[in-house]
Amino acid sequence: MGTIRIGISGWRYVPWRGVFYPKALAQRRELEFASRAFNSIELNGSFYSLQTPSSYATWYDESPKDFVFGIKGPRYITHIRRLKEIDGPLANFFASGVFNLHEKIGPILWQFPPFFRYDEERFEHFCSLLPHDSEQAAMLARRREGRMKGRARLAIDQNRPLRHAIEIRHESFATPSFVAMLRRHGVALVVADTAGKWPYLEEVTADFVYLRLHGDESLYASGYTDAALDRWAKRIRAWSGGKEPADAHKVSRTKLKTARSRDVYCYFDNDVKVRAPFDADRLMQKLGVVRQDKEFVFPDRTVLKQVRPSKEPVRAGR
Secondary structure, three states: OOOEEEEEEOOOOHHHEOOOEOOOOOHHHHHHHHHHHOOEEEEOHHHHOOOOHHHHHHHHHHOOOOOEEEEEOOHHHHHHOOOOOOHHHHHHHHHOOHHHHHHHEEEEEEEOOOOOOOOHHHHHHHHHHOOOEHHHHHHHHOOOOHHHOOOOOOOOOOOOEOOEEEEOOOHHHOOHHHHHHHHHHOOEEOEEEOOOOOOOOOOOOOOEEEEEEOOOOOOOOOOOOHHHHHHHHHHHHHHHOOOOOOOOOOOOOOOOOOOOOOEEEEEEOOOOOOOHHHHHHHHHHHHOOOOOOOOEEOOOOOEEOOOOOOOOOOOOOO
């Protein structure tokens, strides 16, 4: 089986305080807590603006060993520039401090907006620019724009593989040609559960699988029932074992080659009603995914013997 990582998208949400996060926990220590409850978390801040080398270094220090961050690529590239003239912005992103995450760099997520239709030429160019290891990324980062002077990190400690995943939200992407293009470049197509709002595809296009669970009934809000989580656990086991679900929702006719194993990354993004951390915890239990640490030291020196959600909110209407 490949490595299975289950986590949440972001970690700083006011409604989570006193529910997922203990009341005694200082806000500045929320990542310390969350990164010990889950073995991976998506970095959301990098989507909204370029972060700094010091921020990435802090996140590295605050998370435990064998932890991995999913990193969300800038919306400036995906939503504002819409893949036009992006060589400089892409270099800026990799120069902004990502390398300070070292071995904790996980897949880089590129999320595209619902109004962005599939443009084969633009996506072919974009995928050709994506670096697939740290050395390629460092070479790209050196071509950063002048405004990055004094706020860049260009050095890498060693060469490591880099992975990329693309999340689409327009029906025009549901075509075999797009799937084939991703496979040529080794880029994963995100399996996104969006309560039926946007396309749902289960095409395996890389040596790993990336899932984002936004809610199965209400986008960003509804929780997952035990039956729903059992279904996801079964699918994750298949992907992790190098296979695919027998009823996988696909548009391509290419038969998937069985692999020895595949890593799987799954992030819950149904955070509005504080569902994400509890659903992630339950899915981890179903899959036997072990948490990072057995204890967490609070500011007042008390110790929580095992980091787990302790006050699950009532599920209205369930």
